[in-house]
Amino acid sequence: MWAYFKFEFFQFFSNKKNIAIYVILLFFSCYYALKIAPTYIPIEKVDVNEIEARYLTREEFLNNVEINEGTHHLTRFAATIFPEWNEYDKERLDSIEQHNLKEYAEATYKWYAYSDEMIFRYGGGFLFYNPGYYTYGNNYATMDGHYAYLYSASRYEGYSEGTSNLSVKVFEERTALQTLQRLLHAYLPLILIVSCILFTVDIVLKDRQNPTLLQGLPLSDWRRLIVKGGVSLLGSILAILPLSVGLLIIGARNGFGDFDLPVPIYFLGEFSNITIGKYLIQNMLFIVFWFVFIISLLLFVSVTIKNEFANLLVGCVFVIAEFIYFARGVAVVWNVQWYPTSYVQVGQIISGYRNYLYGTEALTFGNGLYVMGLCACIFLFFTFLISNRRKFKLL
Amino acid sequence: MIELKNIGVQFSGRDILKDVSVMFNPGEIIGLVAPNGTGKSTLMNVIMNYINPNNGKVILNHELEYTNKKNEVKIHQLVSMMPDQSDLYNQISGKEHLKIYSSMWNSNRKLIESTIKELGMKSYIKKNTGTYSLGMRQRLCFAMQIVSDTQVMLMDEVMNGLDPTHVELISQILVKKKSEGKTVIVASHLLENLEKYADRIFFMKNGELILVNAVSPGFDEREITTVRVTDLTDKIKEKFSKEFPERNVRTLSNGVTLIDVREYDSGRLGKVVEFLKENQIKEFSIGKEALTDLYSMYYQER
Numbered sequence A: 001m002w003a004y005f006k007f008e009f010f011q012f013f014s015n016k017k018n019i020a021i022y023v024i025l026l027f028f029s030c031y032y033a034l035k036i037a038p039t040y041i042p043i044e045k046v047d048v049n050e051i052e053a054r055y056l057t058r059e060e061f062l063n064n065v066e067i068n069e070g071t072h073h074l075t076r077f078a079a080t081i082f083p084e085w086n087e088y089d090k091e092r093l094d095s096i097e098q099h100n101l102k103e104y105a106e107a108t109y110k111w112y113a114y115s116d117e118m119i120f121r122y123g124g125g126f127l128f129y130n131p132g133y134y135t136y137g138n139n140y141a142t143m144d145g146h147y148a149y150l151y152s153a154s155r156y157e158g159y160s161e162g163t164s165n166l167s168v169k170v171f172e173e174r175t176a177l178q179t180l181q182r183l184l185h186a187y188l189p190l191i192l193i194v195s196c197i198l199f200t201v202d203i204v205l206k207d208r209q210n211p212t213l214l215q216g217l218p219l220s221d222w223r224r225l226i227v228k229g230g231v232s233l234l235g236s237i238l239a240i241l242p243l244s245v246g247l248l249i250i251g252a253r254n255g256f257g258d259f260d261l262p263v264p265i266y267f268l269g270e271f272s273n274i275t276i277g278k279y280l281i282q283n284m285l286f287i288v289f290w291f292v293f294i295i296s297l298l299l300f301v302s303v304t305i306k307n308e309f310a311n312l313l314v315g316c317v318f319v320i321a322e323f324i325y326f327a328r329g330v331a332v333v334w335n336v337q338w339y340p341t342s343y344v345q346v347g348q349i350i351s352g353y354r355n356y357l358y359g360t361e362a363l364t365f366g367n368g369l370y371v372m373g374l375c376a377c378i379f380l381f382f383t384f385l386i387s388n389r390r391k392f393k394l395l
Numbered sequence B: 001m002i003e004l005k006n007i008g009v010q011f012s013g014r015d016i017l018k019d020v021s022v023m024f025n026p027g028e029i030i031g032l033v034a035p036n037g038t039g040k041s042t043l044m045n046v047i048m049n050y051i052n053p054n055n056g057k058v059i060l061n062h063e064l065e066y067t068n069k070k071n072e073v074k075i076h077q078l079v080s081m082m083p084d085q086s087d088l089y090n091q092i093s094g095k096e097h098l099k100i101y102s103s104m105w106n107s108n109r110k111l112i113e114s115t116i117k118e119l120g121m122k123s124y125i126k127k128n129t130g131t132y133s134l135g136m137r138q139r140l141c142f143a144m145q146i147v148s149d150t151q152v153m154l155m156d157e158v159m160n161g162l163d164p165t166h167v168e169l170i171s172q173i174l175v176k177k178k179s180e181g182k183t184v185i186v187a188s189h190l191l192e193n194l195e196k197y198a199d200r201i202f203f204m205k206n207g208e209l210i211l212v213n214a215v216s217p218g219f220d221e222r223e224i225t226t227v228r229v230t231d232l233t234d235k236i237k238e239k240f241s242k243e244f245p246e247r248n249v250r251t252l253s254n255g256v257t258l259i260d261v262r263e264y265d266s267g268r269l270g271k272v273v274e275f276l277k278e279n280q281i282k283e284f285s286i287g288k289e290a291l292t293d294l295y296s297m298y299y300q301e302r
Helices: A002-014 A015-038 A048-064 A075-099 A101-122 A141-161 A176-185 A188-200 A204-208 A221-237 A240-254 A277-306 A308-321 A346-352 A353-358 A365-387 B040-047 B069-078 B092-103 B110-117 B134-148 B164-179 B191-197 B234-243 B266-278 B291-301
Strands: A261-265 A268-273 B002-010 B014-024 B028-033 B055-060 B079-081 B152-156 B184-187 B200-205 B208-211 B226-230 B249-251 B256-260 B282-285
Touching: A002 A176, A002 A221, A015 A188, A015 A240, A048 A075, A048 A353, A048 B002, A048 B110, A075 A101, A075 B002, A101 A141, A141 A176, A141 A268, A141 B055, A176 A188, A176 A277, A176 B040, A188 A221, A188 A308, A221 A277, A221 A365, A221 B092, A240 A353, A261 A277, A261 A346, A268 B069, A277 A308, A277 A346, A277 A365, A346 A353, B002 B040, B002 B152, B002 B266, B014 B055, B014 B208, B014 B256, B028 B164, B028 B191, B028 B266, B040 B256, B055 B164, B079 B134, B092 B110, B092 B134, B110 B134, B134 B152, B134 B164, B134 B249, B164 B184, B164 B191, B191 B291, B200 B291, B234 B249, B234 B266
Parallel strands: B028 B184, B028 B200, B079 B152, B152 B184
Antiparallel strands: A261 A268, B002 B014, B002 B055, B200 B208, B226 B256, B226 B282, B249 B256
16 A cells, blocks of 8 residues: 555656646745735734824814813714823834834734724714725725724734734734735635645546556555545645745745734634634644545545546535625525535634624634534545445546 | 356447356466457456456456455456556656556565566666657566566567567566466467467457367367468369369468368378479478468458
């Protein structure tokens, strides 16, 4: 079996299609690191001018406002809430002027928490989040702002309580590890899963090009399939290597960050922090489960339909199926936690953002592993049954 | 030993193999001879279980049958079929191919070097097979089966693309494998070569496997039975029939005329020779029917 593994492994890495995928991933990773990452402008950036302008405007207002019986209720409201708000802004300005980033983090955490409470709870229609959320076509700007402010509050609380070296780049999530975290929250899992599909579509059916060489090998079809799956899993995991080149470039430019940096996790309406190290490990584990799921699915399709295009189609359907039933704010979809397709946005599942969007608490890391693992076991079980039928021919 | 019991294969209602029952013994070279498309490869594919027969079974060493996948692996550990040269991986070397087969069958690694040496493949074995000629590829496929070192070896068109030197070289290796107790089943169109080395030769026709001895009794005996004449004109043939009316004379589609001289003593045989000489016939031989003659008789005249 080991000999067959080595043989398959060698074939996998000499396959022109697979080499092309690795090269494309390497290109993508370098392009992202050199061209896209430097242009990243976070909505919640460290902008001293903006803080100062807001602070001075409100300070001016507080210094000049006269509250009496005839004062408009909103003026009265502003005069009530601005002092504390400005206090935090003043602390932010002072701390950043003194390069005391720990204090800046603490003040910023308080500022975000206070801001969200004022805007979300009391500010309907006249207080707004950062204008960056109110973009054309975004009907959920307030919800996005609410999430982002609570997220930022939790993140800055983590910075203020943690031991990591702080910098503006850390605050703006520009370091290599934080960029990776952002990518995991966006399309990186999809890219890895699609790569896995492309690696696996022909892993069984390619043997049809060399039937007489392979048919008579003294190895059962089931074992061959398992070895092929193992090789595909390993190959898919190794897709991380070309992607890590981009990470090294970002690290060299913006610093790598450290594994103790906080990552806010949303659950039951609240945020709590885990370390970025733990977040990355959970993501890796989840993505490996996705690989196992995709590979077992495609092995099953390979032994039933025996067509590479069918493999590609079925694999892609599982990746994009969530778009069929999920549309933000349109309807409630029941029991989404039982569909493996609901877990395709791996980073968003772990950070809890998907729960926030669905308005559920069921899309968790644990449920995801359970569903993906269970589905993979079912696919493998049926593949085992089919491949052990006496008249079954793999080629 | 490998036994085929009542093997029947039908494709689209047509019998490709019809109730084939035969036993192949250890230390035997078996020749399969038939025109293309008569079921030689199907028979080998059934032995390897690449094709499920409609009826019948393959039994190895009196006990193993293709009843489940576990047995299939056990049988494939002992029975191998030579790969087709078009199925080689062009981007890897011949030696890598040999290593793969040797490790898959867990055979003696020394066989790799000795086989390379025996087949004279040393000069190119480390190059990618994409650069090989047809003959080189064919030798590599043969070498792959040799390094797998199985008890039963099936070879379909093993001599394809080989020059006479290599045909002889491979034939010698087959004889060596036979002496090691292997069962070697060879399908080939090189009839003279098969006639020389095969212990038993089978024709295949209408899905049936027919031992050559059944077509021509005494084929494998060492006695003079036939005078083979090339280009015997009808006129001389007529003259011969008048002079030797009791003799059976047959002209095959390949132009060869066979004169049956069974039970002739040397005196009467001398008269036949004398007749041929008198009629200016220079190309003739005295011996027995050649496999090519039987092939011609069996497939082209009936």
